[in-house]
Amino acid sequence: MYKIPANTLFLGKNLVFVPECHSTNTIALQFTQKPSATEGTVVITDHQTAGRGQRGNFWEAEPGMNLTFSIIFKPFFLPAREQHFLTIMTSLAVRDYLLSRIAEPVSIKWPNDILIDNKKVCGILIENQVQGPQIMSTVAGIGLNVNQTEFGIDKTTSLKLLTQTVTPLNEALETLLSCIEGRYLQLRQQKYDGLMKEYLDCLYWRNEKHIFSSGNMNFEGTIESIGEDGGLLIRTDEGIRSFQVKELVFFS
Ligand code: BTN
Numbered sequence: 586m587y588k589i590p591a592n593t594l595f596l597g598k599n600l601v602f603v604p605e606c607h608s609t610n611t612i613a614l615q616f617t618q619k620p621s622a623t624e625g626t627v628v629i630t631d632h633q634t635a636g637r638g639q640r641g642n643f644w645e646a647e648p649g650m651n652l653t654f655s656i657i658f659k660p661f662f663l664p665a666r667e668q669h670f671l672t673i674m675t676s677l678a679v680r681d682y683l684l685s686r687i688a689e690p691v692s693i694k695w696p697n698d699i700l701i702d703n704k705k706v707c708g709i710l711i712e713n714q715v716q717g718p719q720i721m722s723t724v725a726g727i728g729l730n731v732n733q734t735e736f737g738i739d740k741t742t743s744l745k746l747l748t749q750t751v752t753p754l755n756e757a758l759e760t761l762l763s764c765i766e767g768r769y770l771q772l773r774q775q776k777y778d779g780l781m782k783e784y785l786d787c788l789y790w791r792n793e794k795h796i797f798s799s800g801n802m803n804f805e806g807t808i809e810s811i812g813e814d815g816g817l818l819i820r821t822d823e824g825i826r827s828f829q830v831k832e833l834v835f836f837s
Contacts, residue, residue, distance in 0.1 A: 586602060586631070586755070587629055587755050588600075588759070590763065592763045593625075593762050593766045595766070596762045596765060596766040597759075598623075599621075601616075601626065601627065604631055604632065605632040605633075605634065607635040608637050609633065609636075610710055610724050614714075616657060617657055617721075617722040622722075625656065626656070627654055627655070627656050628655045628657075630653055633646060633653045638728075639708070640831060644708055646728055646730070647733045650732040650733040651728065651730050651731045652727065652728070652758055653726075656762075657724060658722065658723040658725060659721075660772070661719065665717070665720050666813075668720055668815070670772055671713065671720075671725065672711050674765075674769060675768070676699060677783055677784060678764040678765040679699050679707050679709065679765075681768070682760055683706065683707075683744075687701070687747050689701050689747070692788065693787050694789040695788060695789070696815070696830055697709040698789075701742060702742070704742035705730075705741050706729065706743060706744070707729045708727075709726065709727055710726040711724070711725050729757070731754060731757055732751050781811065788808060790808050795836065795837065796836040797834065797835060797836055806820055806821040807819065807820045815829075816828055
């Protein structure tokens with residue numbers, strides 16, 4: 586059903602289609618143990634029965650209506666302490682794709698939810714296998730809402746809801762993979778500053794005062810930046826505080 590993309594150098598050239606599976610990230614993680622799992626391998630399905638999200642959440646997607654796939658990277662060039670740049674480059678790539686399709690602003694809710702008009706259109710789950718200072722492999726799982734129009738969860742949207750047109754999944758995959766490859770090559774050239782600047786420029790709630798919650802305590806703060814370890818830096822009454830993903834809830 587999915588074609589090998591013509592417009593990429595290496596991404597998706599090894600394209601593994603599984604009609605149904607629990608989670609493409611789980612399959613891709615198993616593949617990383619095999620020598621045949623070359624960099625750029627894509628595992629894609631039409632029906633994920635136990636899609637995994639961030640913070641142990643599930644990812645639900647109507648069968649055959651959306652893109653649910655995972656990419657294997659071997660980012661040996663990237664020190665483990667910079668692994669958050671894999672999140673940054675993937676989020677920016679999905680944003681690039683969406684901007685090629687729609688006129689509305691696309692923002693990134695830290696670390697990697699892609700939002701349009703305050704609604705989530707894409708979720709990303711990055712899983713790195715790290716040994717000491719080196720990243721051995723990365724699985725980047727992407728769930729992009731394409732043609733689904735009804736969602737069990739509020740604040741969710743899709744390309745179909747935004748554009749009123751049906752997008753052939755194969756077409757969306759080909760263009761999206763090309764965007765991801767472009768951003769990955771930018772990362773491989775170690776263009777960290779440029780990637781970070783673009784990421785900060787479209788970071789949801791940046792430079793605005795909002796309520797957050799951490800360890801059951803609500804507090805007011807303003808997102809300022811990303812720390813050297815990838816943590817979110819929020820200015821509060823007590824000064825700048827740094828948070829990791831599991832420590833923070835965006836409140837209102
Ligand atoms: C999130 O927003 O919580 C992340 C969702 C990531 C979902 C994608 S769908 C393809 C890949 N396989 C999975 O099990 N999860 C990711």
